[in-house]
Amino acid sequence: MVEKQKIQGLIEEFIKGTEIFLVAIKVSNANRIIVLADTKNGITIDECAAIHRHIEGGLDRETEDFELQVSSPGLDMPFGVIEQYYKNEGKRVEVVDYEGAKHIGKLKNVTTGGFEIETENKTRGKAIEPKDISFNFEQIKSTRVILTIK
Secondary structure: OOOHHHHHHHHHHHHOOOOOEEEEEEEOOOOEEEEEEEOOOOOOHHHHHHHHHHHHHHOOOOOOOOEEEEEOOOOOOOOOOHHHHHHOOOOEEEEEEOOOOEEEEEEEOOOOOEEEEEEOOEEOOEEOOOOEEEEEHHHEEEEEEOOOOO
16 A cells, blocks of 8 residues: 555655645545645646656656646535635635534634634624624634635
């Protein structure tokens, strides 16, 4: 089986000095490797292809066969790393805490310890003054961008 640490090392070697950041690596028992990477402005197909070539060049198909997929995380996927919080600052997000409460608002003030959202409160169709809610990353079960159609 291809080792996850080997894949991570190859990726870190490739992205060093670039704006690309690693979101996740998954390696199945059948050697199906999925790499999710991104940049602040969104990763390109060419960047994904270059990562793919670099990983493939660092592995030996004669020793172990594998399937490799490199892509950006989907828009509907929860955030996996802090860089995704920085990337999406100012956007509308849904935050679910470990108590199961859902909070919707604009992501702001991201730091290494946590972030805030400016809530969008409405009661019986009337807007209420928005308020900020602060979160530590340890409180969060998931955060994801809310897609809006204009």
